[in-house]
Amino acid sequence: MEDLQVKLLKKSKKAKLEKFGKTISFLAILLIVLVVIAIFYFVASKGLATFFVDKVNFFDFLFGKEWNPGTLGPDGKPMVGAFPMLAGSFIVTFLSALIATPFAIGAAVFMTEISPKIGTKVLQPVIELLVGIPSVVYGFIGLSVIVPAVRNVFGGSGFGILAGTFVLFVMILPTVTSMTVDALKAVPRHYREASLALGATRWQTIYKVVLRSAIPGILTAVVFGMARAFGEALAIQMVIGNAALLPHNLITPASTLTSVLTMGIGNTIMGTLENNVLWSLALLLLLMSLFFNILTRLIGKKGAMK
Incomplete structure (x- = not known):
């Protein structure tokens, strides 16, 4: 026992x-x-040293328009204004997302509602291939094709916000498209059947039922694409011109947070003001990535509550 x-x-x-x-x-x-x-902790400790060790005013750093950390301005303060890079990052991110969204929705609707067989056999492998292409390849294509095209059509050097927007548009399009496809496939089939049974046409069903039901998923895809565009470094660095100036139009050289970081972080000495302000830019980039992630989760939760 x-x-x-x-x-x-x-x-x-x-x-x-x-x-x-x-x-x-x-x-x-x-x-x-x-x-x-x-x-x-590491990025914050390095980035906050600009304000607590070098005594740089936070608002001067965030909204200043002059970027030259190695020199002092007429007022005797270091010229570490990050506003031109912030503006460049936000402009190329929003413009690329604005252009990519209609194309992504159109491709996703074709792949899921109009011709699922072609979408599965042809378009899906193409999208997966585009996702896997390294960013340096996109940068070289932009440098060889987009920059000369912008120069010939709009004038100027060809480097600038417009060239960066086109490159990021192509880069985020596969990501937004694939996530939009998943969002449309997640709409229950009986929604479509009920709409068609009530006499709606196929296009009315797609527009008024399927797309509206998939709005949270589509918004999540767009925000995810924006997060990737905001954090892209190498490709955008090759076509934007890398001039730390406030962009006045779309065809003059500009810069982003990532382009300034990749160019300058290896050319400064650890602990100096020049190095600390670059870590401050990295901290801003990290906080923006966190913001995009939180926004994605909020949109997902809102969609789940419906």
Whole structure:
């Protein structure tokens, strides 16, 4: 009797394996959390040194229009205004998302509602191929094709916001399209059947039922594409001109947070003002990425509540 009781109370091999698996999963999640916290702490400690060690005014840094950390301005303060880079990043991000969204929705509607067979056999592999192309390839194509085209059509050097917008448009289009396709496929089939049963045409069903039901997913795709565009560095650096000037039009050289970071971070000495302000730009970039992620989750939760 006692032996039977001991056997019943003893943990089975499957129970031990389950406990071992839970422990490994917990340790993996803990490691990911610690790495994220460490990254935030490292970037924040370096970025905030501009304001607490070098005594740079936060508003002068955020809204200043002159960027030349190695020199002092007429008022004796360092010229570390990040507003031109912020403006350049936001302009190319919003313009590329504005152009990519209609194309992505149109392609997704064709792949899911009009011709699913062609969408699955032809367009889906093409989209996956475009997602896998390295950003440096997009940059070279932009440098060889888009910049000369902008120069010939609009004049100027060809480098600027417009060239960067076209490159980012092509880069984020596959991502937005694939996520939009998933959002349209997630709409229940009986929504379409009920609309058609009430006498709606196929286009009325697509516009008034399918697309409206998929709005949270489409918005999530657009925000995700904007997050990628905002954080893109190499491709945009090759076509935007890398001039730390406030953009007055779309065809003059400009710069973004990422382009200034990639050019300058390896040419400064750790602990100097020139290096600290670049870490401050990196902190702004990290905060904007966090903002896009939070916005994506909020949109997803709003869609799940409906």
